[in-house]
Each structure stands twice: as C-alpha cells, then as structure tokens.
Amino acid sequence: MPLKKTTTQKSSSRPRRLKPAAIERIFEIFQRLNPKPETELSFSDPYTLLVAVTLSAQATDIGVNKATARLFPIAHTPKQMVALGEKKLADHIKTIGLWRNKAKNVIALSKKLLSDFNGEVPNDREALESLPGVGRKTANVVLNIAFHEPTIAVDTHIFRVANRTGIAPGKDVLSVEKALIKSVPDTYKHHAHHWLILHGRYICKARTPECWRCPIEKLCLYKDKTPDPATTKAPTKKQATKTRKSMAKKPKLAKTIRKPTK
C-alpha cells in the first residue's frame, strides 16, 4: 500500500510561494520607488526596438546601445536595413556576442516585414514569432514596450527573482511567465517586467543578492539572505589563525599495522 505524504513532506517538496497580499505589497513598493520604469535599450519606434531586443540576447544593454548608436543613424527602417546588407550590418554589431547570427536574423526579419507586413512591426504575438530570430521573449518585450500589452517577458533576471522571492516559482521560463501572469495584480502587470528586471540586475544579483539594501527584504521568502557586509564582523586575529592552522593541517593517515616479523 503506498504511503501517504505527511504534511511536512508536502511542504518541503513544494517551492515556497508568496501570498497574494505580499505580492501586491511588493509591487506597491516597486511602484513607489520607480513609478515609470523603462527599458535601458535605446530605440525610437517599434522597428528599432525589435532590432535592439533581437541584438540583446546574451549581450548587455550598454553594449547593444553602443552598437545601435552607430547603426540606427544609417539604418532605422526595414528598407534601409536590407539596403545596408548583412556584411555591413555585421561590421556595425561585431562588438556584440553572436553577431554573425544576429546580422543574418535582422536582415531576414527586415525582409519579411517588407514582404508580409508592409514594412510595419505587427502588434500580434503569432506574427511576431513568425519573424526570423524572434522568440517568445522578444515578442513579449515588443508587445509590452511598443504596444503596451500587459505581457511579462521572462529573462534570466526575472526567472531568478520570481523563484527566490516566491512571487512566481517555476522550473522553466514558461511556467514562471504563466505564474507571473496569474499572480501579479492587473494594475502592476504593464510595468512588472521592468521592475523585476531592474531588481534582478541591480539588487537581487545572481551571485550575491544585496539583501541588506533590498526594499522587499521583509516580504521575500529567500532563505539564504545576504547579511550587510558593513555590519558583518571580521574574524578576530585568534579566530583567523585557528582557521589558517586547521586548513593547513594534513589529514591524518591511518596507522600502518605492521605485520610481526617472524
């Protein structure tokens, strides 16, 4: 007969999830601190946004902005991009990771915009995802920023913050996205993407989250919060010497049992 799960087993195997009131409070705090969060990518319209987001995969926004500052003055429409051509576009974006593939995709998506969408970026997920190099995340960003849809694109920062805090725990990007759409109150959905990205980028960092200066620290469910380095006591001289000595000690070898000589 299969064993029934005890209450303890049940709670320890489940990811910890924040209560709706706590999630609401977190977004209230984000809104109070940053009422109008914005993307850090430079763009002037849906097309330049689409190109910038496509270039930003596995690259920093600063790096993308440096490249597009040189690129957009000469090619900021699908027609101009196609006329520029893959080789010259590649020269402009060589400082960004995966530039060869990205150049190929930007030219191909520009051609498709001209042939299928009258040169306009479509306000539709399916149509966006039909463009070369455009996946769910890029489509979500474009829908959110250019067309003000309440989508939440889950990148590495959002995935981490959603899981650590307990706002929307999930094993993969899509389950976190679905959990966020369900748990973030409607009033905050439009800006949720930016608040969570900025929080992950500057405070809830991957290696060492800066919990001691985190505005949502009291609500967050993360177990191993980082203490304030300014108030964390440095080890005393005696403690440091003891640690050094114990680390330098060689592991004891088991005594060799000698066979009695005959």
Ligand code: SF4
């Ligand atoms: S308390 Fe720490 S883990 Fe929780 S959100 Fe803030 S920085 Fe991240």
